[in-house]
Amino acid sequence: MKNRQVIGIMSDINVYITSDLTSSERxxxxxxxxxxxxxxxELITGISPKDQTIQHYAIPSSNEFIVILDANKYYTAEDNDKHVSDFNILPFSRLHVHDNNPDSQLSQLQGDDTTEEFKLSEEEYAKRTDSVLHWKETNKLGRFDPEYELQKSRQLEENLKISSSLHVGDRCRIINILGERRGAIKYVGKIMLLDEGENIWVGVEFDEPVGKNNGLILGTKIFECRENHGSFVKPKQVEVGDFPELDPFASDDDDEI
Structure with missing residues (x-):
């Protein structure tokens, strides 16, 4: 008889990434x-790894944070030894990346624009090649990304269409992840606290304690469930059907006697 090893797989985390010049959800x-x-x-903010001081805001809109990485205490060995899981980064929290190099191009852009921008007309400011606006346009960030709005619109339409077939109480499993997580749908709808009601979210109570919460988001109860059994996912990650609870002690060996 074969022994089955049950391995817990940690799923990806949605967080807000910000710097003094950029903001996005990743x-x-x-x-x-x-x-x-x-x-x-670095690809998102333009800040070199050795110059990054990373602040973790458990509540994105709060002014309270903890420094999880300090550029003044930079050690290459630590970058290889430590992992994201070591820092207890919460889903939908915010990571703010500060540039500790005052001589970097981004620092210069930030410093110059705080005074000059208000002295120039919009047309004059748009013509400058050393402005934050020009930097964003060059790197195709925000409204300058030609594909951003189109992709965003398609994703919203896709999630809305899929969510129409999802109902509270449905048995389901989460797809497009390593491993398999099963449970029941507890909530389908918008959540203002997460993204100001832009997306449709699905609240799931898993059979096993593989979730991220107990149905609570930023102090507000969205649905009732056991601790560490709840998660919020996009509709396209949810497959409904006849998915009974998995038996972690069951054997898949057909030759077992």
């Missing part, structure tokens, strides 16, 4: 080491 993996995380953050 997915990060608890399995990433710090070196990989910093490289990803």
């Amino acid at each position: 997915r990060i993996s608890p399995q990433w080491d710090l070196q990989y995380l910093k490289k990803k953050l």
Whole structure:
């Protein structure tokens, strides 16, 4: 008889990534080491890994934060040894990346614009090549990304269409992840606290304690469930059907006697 090893897989986390010049929602993996995380953050913010001080805001709109990585205490070895999972980063919290290099191009852009922008007309400011506006346009960020609005609109339409077939009480499983998580749908709808009601979200209570919460988001109860059994996911990640609870001790060996 074969022994089955049950391995807990940590799913990706939706977080808000901000800097003094950028803001976006991204997915990060608890399995990433710090070196990989910093490289990803560099692509988003333009800040070099060695100059990144990362602040974690458990509540995105709050002024309270903890420094999880300090550029003044930068060690290359630590980047390889530590992982995102070591920092207890909460879903839909905010990571703010501060540039500790006062001589970097981004720091210069930030410093120059705080005074000059208000002295120039919109047309004059738009013509400058050393402005934050020009930097965003060059890097195709925000409204300058030609695909952003189109992709965003398509995703919203897709989620809305899928959500129409999801109902509270339906048995389901989460797809497009490593491993398999099963449970029951507890909530389908918009959540103002997460994204000002822009997306449709599905609240799921898992059979096993593989969730991220107990149905509570930023102090507001969205649905009732057991601790560490709840999660909020996009509709396209949910498949409904006849999915009974998995038996972690069941054997899949057909030759078992």
